[in-house]
Amino acid sequence: MRQEPFGGAPGAGHQPARSAGDALRELRRTSILHVDMDAFFVSVELRSRPELRGKPVIVGFPAERSVVLSASYEARATGVKSAMPMSIAMRRCPAAVIINPRHTVYYEVSAQLMEIFASITDLVEPLSVDEAFLDVGGAIRRLGSPLDIGHLIRRRVQSELGITASVGIAGTKFVAKIASTRCKPDGILQIDAADTIPYLHSLPVNALWGVGGKTGEVLARLGIRTVADVAATPLASLKKVLGASGEHVHRLSMGIDPRPVTPTRLEKSIGAEETFSVDTADNALLHRELLRLSHRTAARLRSSGMLARTVALKLRYSDFSTVTRSRTVHAPVDSAQLIYQVAVQLLDSLGTRSMSVRLVGVRAEQLEPAGQTSMQLSLDRRDDNWRAAEQALDRVSERFGSKTLLPARLLEPGKPSNGK
Secondary structure, eight states, X not given: OOOOOBTSSTTOSOOOOOOHHHHHHHHHTTOEEEEEESSHHHHHHHHHOGGGTTSOEEESOOSTTOBOSEEOHHHHTTTOOTTOBHHHHHHHOTTOEEEOOOHHHHHHXXXXXXXXXXXXXXXXXXXXXXXXXXXXXXXXXXXXXXXXXXXXXXXXXXXIISOOEEEEEESXXXXXXXXXXXXXXXXXXXXXXXXXXXXXXXXXXXXXXTOOHHHHHHHHHTTOOBHHHHHHSOHHXXXXXXXXXXXXXXXXXXXXXXXOOOOOOSOSEEEEEEEEEEEEOOHHHHXXXXXXXXXXXXXXXXXXXXXXXXXXXXXXXXXXXXXXXXXXXXXXXXXXXXXXXXHHHHHHXXXXXXXXXXXXXXXXXXXXXXXXXXXXXXXXHHHHHHHHHHHHHHHHHHHHOTTSOOOGGGGSSOOOSEEO
């Protein structure tokens, strides 16, 4: 699905003569891109399983408590959605092919995606592993109009990564995000500055950030069903029914979103968690899962070129109460064995548990770039040996796949059902 810019192609109709500077300034009025991959996890999996293209595919663990991590558009057509319980998804789409997630692969592709963005502009604001805002105003002289740059990004993502991207182009982040959503999958849509208000006012009210199901019901009772209705409603009336968010919603209805694209290159934390298919009080099983999560977290740290100064443990009990504990280590780490040692210490510090555990998680925090860190020498030579061994595992996994080599303890039964 491809969409041309709203209001027609640039330059359509009679235009008065303009200077090069005027033309550049006009292009920069619409220089924010929102680039979003289409069904990212599924798309990555289909690179190695092309026979599944055009079929309903779901990425997630096929167990009662698991949720859908990603679904192909063929599966979505049957009502399957991300974060939906897998049990419901499989009932709605019994013909779907279920693929277990491979998080390490997704993060590797994500890093390659961000490298493509960084080659276009320094102003990249990642929102998740598969989407980002880009301000391409400074790249126009080098690469052409924002629309040209959007097409360039889509071509590169397709040719270099083997997946598709949808691109929204506008003068604000909010409108660019709407544009990318409206042209999915595999599309591009530009909302010119002069067309922003007419375009917004043609949309239903739930297109506005902050207007979910409950807010939409409140507004509908007042007869407010479109963005145009919001814009026509006095601000005082909106604030009366929506509180402080009334002003936010009203500003968006007028296309007002002054937030710049803010580069955020470093993740605040990296981690992984698992929900058990059956609540457990088995300490050996918890330890085994902590080892698995530590390896997943450490691999992501190393692939991101990051080190962590703090290790955190998360436990959710059978009554859904959640506790977290963290500890700062004497030297920044990216080794699974070192992360695991701290996680076990944190688990043991909780003492005897009165309830079974539903979910366990490990998180690396206080991150810093490995290349900019003066790593303290460990007094225990084994720490460096673990790090070297895990780096060797990384190289094997890159070549043969993430499940080629595993610690012997992880070959035992008892793997949980849901990974995030």
